[in-house]
Structure formats: C-alpha cells, structure tokens
Amino acid sequence: MDNEQNTKGAQEPAKPKADVCPTKRGKLELSEVRDMLTEKKGPQYWRTLDELSQTPEFEEMLHREFPRQASEWEGGGTSRRDFLKVMSASLALAALSACVKQPLEPIVPYVRQPEEITLGKPLFFATAFPMPMGAVPVLVESHEGRPTKIEGNPQHPATLGGTDVFTQASILTLYDPDRSQTITYLGDARPWGQFLNAIRGPLNAQKAAGGGGLRLLTGAVTSPTLAAQIRDFQKLYPQAKWHVWEPVAHGNARAASQARFGQPIDTQYNFEKAEVVVTLDGDFLSSGFLGFHRNARQFAARRRPELKEAMLRMYAVESTPTNTGGKADHRLPVRASEVESIARALAAQVGVGGASVNLQGEQAKFVAAAAKDLQSKRGRCVVVPGEHQSVAVHMLAHSMNQALGAVGQTVIYTDPIEAAPVDYTASLKEIVGDMNAGKVDILIMVGVNPVYDAPVDLNFQQAMDKVPLRVHQGMYQDETSRLSHWHINGTHYLEQWGDARAFDGTASIIQPLIAPLYSGRSDHELLAMMNGQSDASGYDLVRKYWQTQHTGLDFESWWRRSLHDGLIEGTTSAPKTIAAKGTAIPAAPQSSGSMEIMFRRDHTIYDGRFAQNAWLQETPKPMTQLTWDNAVLLSIATGKKLDIKTEDLVELEYQGRKVKGAVWLTPGHPDNAATVYLGYGRDNSGRVASGLGFNAYKLRRSDAPWFDRGLKLTKTGETYELACTQGHQNMEGRALVRAATLEEFIKNPGFAHEMVEAPAPGLTMYAAYQYKDHKWGMTIDMNSCIGCKTCVVACQSENNIPVVGKTEVKRGRHMHWLRIDTYHEGTAENPKSYFQPVPCMQCENAPCEVVCPVGATVHSAEGLNDMVYNRCVGTRYCSNNCPYKVRRFNFLLFTAPVWDSPQLSMLQNPDVTVRSRGVMEKCNYCVQRITHARISAEEDNNRKIPDGEVLTACQQACPADAIVFGDMNDPNSRVSKMKAMQRNFGLLEELNTRPRTTYMAVVRNPNPELEPQQKREEHASLAVADAGKGV
Amino acid sequence: MQQGPEEKTITEERLLPGQPATLAPGHTLGSITDKISWVVLRRPITLGWVSGFAIAFGLLMLLQLAIGYLLFRGVGIWGINIPVGWGFAIINFVWWIGIGHAGTLISAILLLLKQNWRNSINRFAEAMTLFAVACAGMFPLIHTGRPWLAVYWLFPYPNTMGVWPQFRSPLIWDVFAVSTYGTISLLFWFVGLIPDLATFRDTAKNPVARFVYGLLAMGWRGSARHWKRYESAYLLLAGLATPLVLSVHTVVSFDFAVSILPGWHTTIFPPYFVAGAIYSGFAMVLVLAIPIRQFYGMKDMITERHLDNAAKVMLATGLIVAYGYAMEVFFAWYSANGFERFMMHNRMFGPYGWAYWMLIATNIVIPQVLWIRSVRLAPFKLFLVSIVVLVGMWMERFVIVAVSLHRDFLPSSWGMYVPTRWDWMTFVGTLGLFFTAMFLFIRIMPMISIFEMRTLLPESKIEEEVAAHD
C-alpha cells in the first residue's frame, strides 16, 4: 500500500529503504562493506574480503545487490540448486499461498518531519537533465524524498514540455545498483580524505610550475558555473590545458560553421514557419539532435492536413532508415558519401554553389522537384544537413538557406551554448600528442570514457599509460576508470547542485532531489577541490556564481523563482545575424572501395553512456524494433548479393581493423553500405551493459569518424540471435494504418471510414451504458507521431513496468504496455513507413472482459477497462481474446530485481502496484492519476476536473503532442474535438470492439510531380481493396 | 415373456454368417468367473507387468518434477508467450478429456441401446475414462502456474472478498462440466463394480483382500432385491451419464468458440469436438484392449467382433471429424472475412503448415483403411491405426490452440510457439500417470465385468427374465 511504502521511504531519503526496516536488522549495506574495506591495501584487502565473505550477512548482501534476474538477462537456464529447491518449495508454496496470513509490517515515522512534506502527497521539483546537445528541463516527482518520475517542463521555451527517451530513463540510472559506489585507488576502496592527501602534493607542484603538466579532459560543458570554475582553474594553473571530448555530438557542424563564419555557431530550426523541408541526411526528429523536442512539436503542428495547402512537405535524402525518413513525403536512400553530390546538385538548382553535378534518373527527378518546391516557398522552407555529413554538405546547406531567405525565418543562428565550442577530435588529438610527448603529468578526466570511445587510430589508452597520475571521475567504473590510478565516483544529476543550458541557451538550475546515494562527488566539487576550495559544496558554488550574474535587487526571491520555474529569465541566446566569411566549398574527397561503412549514435543508448540503463536497452530501436543489441544494417539487395541473411554473424574489416557483428537486413537501406551503431560491446561495465552487441568504436578513425568506403564484409558462418519486438512489419493488406494523400484528403476528408465497414454503434442486443460523470477517452494522431518511443519509456517509468531481458524478449514476453508498431508499405528498396502507438484500447465491448473466469478485468463506470492484479489468477484467456494483443503477462517473477535491490525498490511509483509472477497487466489510462485528480476535485467542494488536469504519462512525455487524453462527456475537451474530426478512426473497429482509444488517419503530402495522380489512385484503390480483404 | 424371443431374434440377426461371436462358445458361468478373477487373485505378477509398470511410474515421477518446478518458477518455463497464451497445457487438457469420452459412451449409451457386446469392454473403458479425466482435470489447475489461486477463486463459494467468479466465462462452465462428468463416471464405474467385488470377496483367499473387497462390495449378497435395485440404479446413472457425454466436450469447445479469434470463433466446434472425442476415445480403448486380450488371454471374451465394432465406430466418428474440417475451410471461404480466410491459409501454408497436413493425414487419410474388413479384424494393424488416430487428435488440438493464436489480427504482434522441455515432460508425465493407474487397475480390479459377461451366456437368458419379472 502506498502509505506503507511512503513511510518506509520517508525516514531519510539518502538511505535505501531496507535500512529502516527492522525485520532486516543486522543487514549489511554495500556502504558498510566499503567502510570495512577502506584503509586496506591489496593483499590485506583480499584477506578481509575472504573473512568477510564467510559471514551470512555478506551472503545476504550479495544476494540483494546481485538480483537473480541477472541470470535471466544472461538467459542462463536453471542451476542445480534450483532443482533441489523445487520439490519442497513448490509444495510449501501450494500449501502456504492458499490461505496467506498477512505478515506484520513496520511503520516508520520521521524524527523531525520536513514542513513541505505531506505524507502520501508527492512533490514536484524543477531541474534539468544535462546532455551535450543542451540540457532538457524537467519536473521531477518525489515521494517523501524519493524521486520516482521525470516529466517535461511545460513552461520551458526549449522543449515546450516534451521529453525524450534518455530523459525519461535517466531516473533508472540514479538507482542503478551497478553505479560506481566508492572512490578507488588501483581498484581498492579509499575515502575522500586519502584522495585529497594523495593529490595535494602533485597539484601544488603543478601550481608552482604554472600547471604545464596538468590536463583537464571533460565532456561538452554547458554549465555556466562549471565554465566559471574552469576559468578559475586556468587562472590558477596558467599553462594547464582544458580539452573537451564528445564522441558523437555536433559531428561536422562545428567545423563547417568555423569555415563559413570563422567562428562556431549553433544552428536552430524553426519549423513553425516551414512549408518545405529538405533534409540532407539530417535526422532532426530523433532524440539527441539539437532541439529535438521543439523540432518535433513544431513539425507535428505543421503536418496537420487541416492546414490544407499550407501543410508541410518533406523531402528526405538519407543514408540509413530513420524516423525522419519515415515521416518524409519523399525519401531518397543514398549512401552517406553520395549525399554531397545530391547537395551540390540541389544547391546548383537553387542558384548557389559551384558547378552543377548531373544526376541520373530518380535522383535527378527528386532533386529537380525538391529545388522547384524550395524556390516556390522562399523564406518558408529549410534545408537541414545531417550532423555527421561532410563539411561541404553543411556549407552548401548554409548557402542554400541563405539564398532561399530561410535564415532569420526558419533558420536561426546563435552563439554556441557550450563554454568551449571546440572541434572535439582536434582537441583529443592534441592531448594525445602531449601525452605521447610526455608533457602530461596529471590527467584529470571528468565524466568521459575516452579509452572506450576515442577514435581507435589515436591509441588513447597507449598515450594515457604514459601519464604518471591519472584521475577519472564518473558515475560508472568503466574502461577508463579501470586504467586510471584514482576513480572518483560521480553524482547523478538528481543528486547534485549545478546548472546547464538548454539548446536554445536558456539556463536552468540543477537542484538535487536526493542526497548522493553513494556519497559521490559532482564535477563542480572536483573542480573546486583543484581550485583549492576542497570543502566548497555544490550549492554554494552554484549560488555564488549566480550571485555574480544577478544584477537586479533581491537575489533571494529571484533565486527561488528560478529554482521554482526551472529556468532563468533572460538567458535565452539571442538570434545572430552574421555574414558569411568563407563560402568556398571544399572539394569532394576521393574515396575508394565499393562497400561503405557508416557510424551512427545509437537511438536508445546514445554514445554508450546509457548502456547500463535496462529501460533503454529494452526500448525497441525505431524502425528496426531491435532491443538489447546493435546490428550491422544492410539493404536487402546487398544481403542477397553477399548471400548474408539477418542474424548472420559477419566480420567487418575496415582499415586493417576487424570486428564481428550480427546483420539485420533493413528495408529502405541504401545498397553497398553498412550502418553500425556506436555504444555497444562493453565488457565488465555493469550487469546490464556487458556482453551486448559489438563495439563499433574499434573501427572508428579520427580522419573518417562518420562514414568511409573500403569496408570488407565476410561471413563467419556463425549466427547471433537478435531480440526484435516486432518480427512482422507488413500490414498484410489490412487497414490498420489508414493513409491518404493531401489531395485525396481534401477531396474526401472521411476517407478513413470508407476503408473498412464498421458496424453501426447501435449494433448490440443490450442498451448502451450511460456514463453519467466522466467518460475518459484518448486519441493518437499518427500524423504527428514520429515514433521516437519516448511514451514507451515514460509509461514504463510511471507504471513500474519490469524489464525482462534479452532472452525473454526473444520469447515474445516483453512487458511494454504501450508499444509503437512500425509498418512498411511499398518496395523493399524504399518503403513508406508508419508509426502506430498501441496502448490498451479500453474497448467498449471488451473481448477480454467476458472470458476472464474471475472477473479480474472489468469495465469501470467511467469507461476504463480495469485490470485488477490481485484478482488475476493468470489463465491468459484475456490475452488470447484481445485482438490488439496489448495485454502483458508476468510469465516469471520479472520484478525480482525490485524485490532484491533496495535501490530499485526506491524507484517504484507508490501509486501503482508492483506486479508479481503469474499476473496479467496492461495500460489503464494511468488510472492512479485520474483517481488523484478526482479526489482532489471532490475535496475541493466537488469542482469539475478541467480538461488537461489529467495527463497520462505517455501524453505528458510526447514531444510531438500526438496523444490527447480527456473526458469525452465534455464536448469542449480537446479529445472530444479530436474525435469529432473526420480523420478519427478506430483500430480493428470492424470487430465491433468499439475502442475508446482512436487514431487520426495519416495524410501524406507528396509532390504530384514525383507521385503522379493516376498512380496514386491505383494505390488508393489498392489500399481499399486490401482493406476489403481486411474486413 | 416378450424379451426372450426378441433377444433371440436379435442375436440371430447379429450373428451373420462368418461374423465372430461376442463371447466365444464353450464358456460356463463358472469358467467366466474363474478366468476373470484369476488375473487378479491367483495370477503371479509377471515380469512384463512389472517392467511396464516401472516405465509408467518413471514417467509419473517426471510429471511430479515438471509440476514441482512449474510451481517454483511459474509458467514462464513453458514455451507460451504473447500472442500464444495457451500451449501444451490446454492442448493436453482437451486431448485427455476427449479420450475420457469413450468409457461413458460405451457403458451408458450402448447400454441404453442394448448393445450387449459392450459388456466385455465397458469395465476397463470406464476405468480409462476416469484416469483420462484425472489427467485432464490436472491441467486447468496447473496451467495458471498458481493452482492454489485457481482453486481459491474458480469455485463459487461465499468468500471474504464478497465477490463471485465471472459466470459468463467458459472457463467457469468448464469447472462444472468436468467435475460433474468426473463424479458421474466414478459413481457409474463403482456401482457397476459392486457385484464383481462381491464375487472377489467370496473367491479371494487372502484375508486382507477379502476384507478390502468386502468393504467395497458394501454387503452385496446378490439377492433378487439387490439385483432389482442395482438394475434401476445402473439404468438411472446411465441416463444421467448419457447427456454428459455430449455436454462435456461441447462446453470444452466453448472455451474456443466463445472467443473472437479466427479459428476459434466457429459454430461447428461443439459437434465435431464431441465426435473427435469419441474418435480418440475408441482409439484409446483399442490401444488398451488389444494388448490386454493378447497378454491376458482374453481373446475369447474380447473377440474380433469387439475390435470390428470399435473400428466401425472410429470410422464413423472419424468421418464426422473430417466433415468438421471441411466445414472450417468452407466457412473461411464463404464468410468472405479477410481474417478468417487468412487464418485458414496460414494453417495450411503458414509456418505451422506441416502440423495441419500431418493432422489431415493422421486423422482422415490413414484411418480410411478401416473400410477394409481384414484390417478391422487384424489386431496389430488396428492397434497401429489407433495410435495414429491418437496422434492425429493431439495434432488437431495443437492446430486449433497454438496455430490459431500465433497469427491473429495485428501482424505487429505475430509470434511463434516453441514448446520447451518442460512442456514435453508434463505431457509424457500425464501418460505416465494414466498408464500407472491402468496397470494398477488391471492387477486389483476385475478388468472385465464378470456378471455382465455371464448375461451373454445362452443359459443366462432365463435368469434375466426372472430378474426382470420379480
């Protein structure tokens, strides 16, 4: 019961719940183990560990810290011990569980209760999730000091309340039991004090020598405070150098802006005014792209077909299938290296750039049409280059946007949000050079993992070995920390004070939601230490900095307001008007070899920093729907040519280096090219991350970090199983996604209803139920949905949905209540793609309800299809009878890690039951939120619940605002309005299930020149015919 | 005085030239009693029996292991998933229930139809029914992985939660159908046993045996009043059991027919489930009868005539089942429903196509050899055909349950079903349970009804009349 959980969590937020539970007295915490081991040197240390490991507490602790689910993840079957347990256990179970007497439970009050806390009521705090491309402002839900859920901050101009998969999942990282939990020296635990003593000497020596031998290596820094601290640091050590390394952020965009403007600038896009968009491999609709959230929101707004002719049209040139390509009206798959020639041709046709390139056939037509469209929509169009595209492509894009009058309209230049907007590769090269030259005495690495992700030709590890004193700060014991002398366990952003800029420059204060779980040190505190303020707290540092910045009177109230709003007024970076200095387009590089390799950041684990996040690992990658692995993407034709099938293990050879990876044949992928995703192939860096996929960094070179020719693919003959959540991406001619072109839509707005014949609403023997009070409903606009999967993770976080691991996903047992079905239509070379989020439809005539023998799933008086976990006996009949297959079953004790680890049990949402084995579960419209809203409304002398007060987790998280939830009894609610629209249709409505969640049909806006009328008609009629089959 | 001659004429008609008799000539009241009771009371335990029993018992232990581990880990140890929520557990359930039909059909319906050739096979057929139902009844409990809850909530009784089960669900109907059927079959079987138990009581030498049989015989003395009451009770039970033969599998078929899943949602299910049940039931009867008459020298009591008749019943029911399959295909086409058509197409040519064609071969094609008389009269061939039919009927359930589920409405959630070793262990485990029980039965109970065999003797006709008249 939530009350009971609350009070457990209540006593002292920083401590795991288990501490305060008396039934587990004499329990050993990792922290204590750490203390016992501290002060011990190598051999001695091991002896203690031996002695320690004799004690039962230690065994018990191990058991808690290393959940049995781990073995499930590795797919390890069943140990001998299990077998022995079986008989007794099972019999005992059978006997016991039949009539369970409730065990006595403790209840633990505060000693002094904080004023702001009302037991049982969550608090929300504004903070920001720092990412290299700009922080994401968030509101964090906290139950008695336990942060449990991340929500977007609707007040913030940069995201407009949207979030992304990384942000939603970041809360799991906070509670990850595998986070680095102690300071270590050569792997042995050490207290902070010892580190100070050890480092003081060398630092003072450096100070004396002006810090010539001191190097600081950080990730992208958008924190004003940290930047200030680093400036102080450089004052203190004048010759010390600060280097920045980010493996995937920005790509070549920065080099390009240097070349064009002679200074680094950030390019923002404003799709609010865009009517034609041409992307040159620019995947601006995927999490991690600069300004993703705002792009998605504005793009979706411009895609509403109700705008008629003003509806946005998108041409996508892309080198690997992405969401952006999926949303495009015209998609041209070419290899990354060929994008440049397309760009040159396009530029020539819109009247910039040098000599034209003559293209053949389809490409020529595509470019011609795109160019024509662009010029007809001057100032209302935009060309978006891909971050990883060549400098030339970026330059061309800049000049095209200039020529088309887009700059200042749809394209906005601003100063970089980064404190040191350097070329990362160059910066890393320099420090490697210095290290090899023996110039570096002390290397301080803050929140980076270069040993793993630095370009392989730089041999960072080799160079690093030459440094006499290496210090690494980070949240994990990783490849780099293991090769450093000192490792300082870092803090999670929810544990620390700090600040960060969003992509539009707006700064937010990062305030902690919880005291550091493992007394970690934030980057601010580490810098402070080196600046000789070893006792300065993060709070003081941040506050002091902003005191220097704040000019007006009454700092205190300003500070409080900034904290409360989650943003600092007037920090948004102003648009820049800046003249182009150099416009010379560098010549296209002459690349040899037929096969091309393309490196991409991963959709769910970014550059590998989230590899240890099980939610993200289990989130299906957009388009491929793969989980738990990266793969070598090849086109189907290429697969045929090389006689390689999906899941074949191939050896990739590039520039003399080899890596083995599994192949995934992907429709819409360009031929003679392979896409590999970065971030996988970690070894002993946590139970989740280790042993998944292959490490593409081992092939990545500093001279061609994004794509290059000269890849050699050879079959190994072995195969490697990949876990995909959607094996079948073909609609089989059924009218599941209903689509038309804008032209057809204008002609016949109700096209969606003609595709199947749905039974009339009155077609039932019984009188329809009268919903007196509320009648909840949902619509999902498939035209807006960009398939980014944010809602999936948000739902997982809100509803305590367990992670099942690769083996179980392979068996088809993933637990996501909300999934995004991705369908392809058309040719395998260049299909159209559709994204269809599928939660429980809350059917009016729910097939699941009649077949449940115990009535564990029943209709509520507000139209919800309730799922009662404690009533469910697990016959699975409901799932068999559910045409949408949205029901999820706990085939095993999937929540075992939660029971086993105190950290993860703190993560659970106390308003939602944690399901056990043998229980069916499914989406319930976040009924806990509805209940809370209703109760507060009733207590507030029965006021009406205003539209928008209840937001489901998926709706709140959606950056594209595709999901609308509300009361259908209220004619003015957004959802009623949506349902009144003609694009509104019910999935499988022909079955007369009367789904409560309905969809907005897809309307594409193709260019008649590229998709001639009569062809479309054929297609349309075909669609209808197919639909007929589907009825 | 009608019955006598009537009976005679019937007997005469029955015995067409060259047709084997129900009971080989040369038997007397005494010889029948001796022959049947000898198996239990005096025959030494043979190596064959011991080894057979040992194997069956081994499999039974396997079942215990499988179920133990199931309760310990959960149904995740099986191959089921989303979309295939039901696997071996339900397949086996339906299969065993089907097999359980023959017994009651033989003892009840054939009794009412005065088919007295049934007398020599009804006893162990009923026993078979009981054991089959026991095997079947296990699955609804364990298939949730948490039987304690199933028991706790499926049975409607006033509980501390103040709520009842959901009577609209076919699974609840199942609970009643199967438990009723089990109870009636047990009663029917036991009542039928009483006179023979009395015979055993009187002929047994071992005092313990005498005591036990005596206890079970419930003081039967074979007086005219006993016989009169017995006859009416037996007839009554037969009357009760008859509708159950039809109802049980009808209700079981509702588990599927009531759903909206293509391949499940069809009106043909009740009749062809019942037919299929009798089909597999008789197959199992033969699988048991043929070895028994072989090894226990019962060829003169279980004559070729029995084999012949059983084979004919199989042939008939088999054809009904075939009609059922034909109708499914026809419906799919005639409904013009895309989902139905796809389902049928997927059954035939989808990834599990082999299962469908194997089903057609084993259930329809091969059994057609039963048209040939020589096959019907040849024990070994008949034995093989019966085995084939049993396999076929199991495949039918596999096709219906797993193959219909694995590809339904949304292609996005299509999946495959691959049984794990635990599925197989559970399956063969139930075979172990079944045969263990069967072996024990043969050793401790009269496997053929003594007194009913006696009625087949010419001289017993008079007795019958007397019994009938006073």
Next chain:
Amino acid sequence: MAQIFHRSSNSLARVSMLGAVVLVAGLLWAASEFQRSPYFTYAGEAKMQPVPFSHQHHVAGLGLDCRYCHTSVETSGFAGIPPTKTCMNCHSQIWTNAPMLEPVRESYRSGKSLVWTRVNDLPDFVYFDHSIHINKGVGCDTCHGPVNKMPLMYSYASLQMEWCLNCHRAPEKFLRPRDQVFNMDYQQPSSSKPVSVNGKTYTDQLAMGNDLKQAYHLRSVTDITNCNTCHR
C-alpha cells in the same frame, strides 16, 4: 464360510454415509470461519510496540484531537504518523524521565526513527485514501473502532474486502455529519438520541444517510464499487 464383517457393520455403513456428508460440511464451515477469525485477521489483537502508547489515555484522558498527531488525515491519502518531534512537544516537559519513554527520547537524540508495528495494515495492492472518506462523512471510529477506549492499539475490523464492501455497497448506513467525523462518542441517530444536520433533525440513520449522500455528493454505488476505486 465365516463372515468377514460383524452384522453391526451394516448400521455402521449407513451412519458413515451420513457422517461423511456432515464431516465435509463441517470442514467447509470451519475453513470459512477460520478465514474470518481474529487469529487470521489480527482484529482485536494488540501488537507489541516499542513504546506502549495508549490512545485511551491521550484521547479520552487528555482529550487530544486525532488530528494533533495524524495531521494529514484530512488532506492526504495517508493519515500520517507523528514524528518523534510531536511526542517531544509535550514529553520534553512532562514525564521527562519516565523509563517507559526512553525509546522516544533516544530516537529524538540519535535522530533514528522509532519503528512501530503497523496495526491497521491493508495489503499493498489496496489503495485506501483517508482524506476522501473524512470529507464524505465517514467517522474515524466507523473503521477504527473505539480508539478512545484502547489502552493498546488494535485493529477494530477484519479489514477484509467484504467488510469494506459493507459500506461501499450501502454508504447511507454509516455516513455521519462532517462535524461529527472526529467525535469518538458519536452515536447514530435514534429516537432517544436524535442528530441534527444543518437545521434538520433525524432520528433514523437511513433517512440521514440518504440525505448526506446527496449533500456530500457521494458517487453512485456502482462508481464506488468499481475495482479501480481501491485497486490499481
């Protein structure tokens, strides 16, 4: 041939047939009784506590209001359990060195919480909300019983689902005026003890209950017996 059974076994058999029926019925009855027994539900059973806190003394004796300790009962789902500070408000002045209160002082000194044993403990899958019940006029003692007569706290009701449903299926039988919710000595209206709600005087609970249902905007019985009212 000697008889195996004595003739008495005839009657024995008959009796045993009857006996079997009785036995089965008896077992079923016993089982259902056991489930509702205090042994099983803890109802009426005082639990061991670190400090033998007496509600009787504090409520009846000193006349403390429930809300002095259970502060959030009107605003939150959780009634609230007093922090050590609340105890010390008084016990820093009175009974300052009673050995009985040592755990409290210890907790206050050390900052380590007192660990009580939960008395009214619902299963974790049941979501009970105090505030809404208080606001709809359900008295404390309707569920918690005569707390003012409990020297040691025990749960008054079985807290089983059927018990909850008693009220959710017929709230009018239990509702009382809001101003009486915290009144431990409140009695339902009767001809001898009428109750008056804003002017109107009632001598019959049902009459009052039905009016209060209107006045307090109770949702229909269908609504409040929905599964998601308590389970999610």
